[in-house]
Amino acid sequence: MTTGSTAAGEPMLPHFQFLTMAQSEDTLCVNIRMSAFFPKIKGTFGTDCENEWPVTLGMNLKGGMDEAEGYRATEDYFYLS
DSSP: OEEEEOTTSOEEEEEEEEEOOOSSGGGOSSOGGGGGGSOOEEEOTTSSSOEEEOOEEEEESSSSOOHHHHHHHHHHHHHHO
16 A cells, blocks of 8 residues: 655545556456445545545556556546545
8 A cells, every 4th residue: 555645745545556467357366446346535635625535556567656556646646636
């Protein structure tokens, strides 16, 4: 799980990162679509009032944040804000 804050000191949404070596959806152990069933996270996260936010997930061969996953997580954060 990764967390952090913006340059303004606002907390960012948690992001869950998983390792995958799957070559197709049929061989995935964790499917990103399952996040639709996760509870929402309540918080302001850079907005004026409390909102409910979806959980964000990512998967790659490294199992951690690489440049592509970092970009996607940041893009998700700004898209959702």
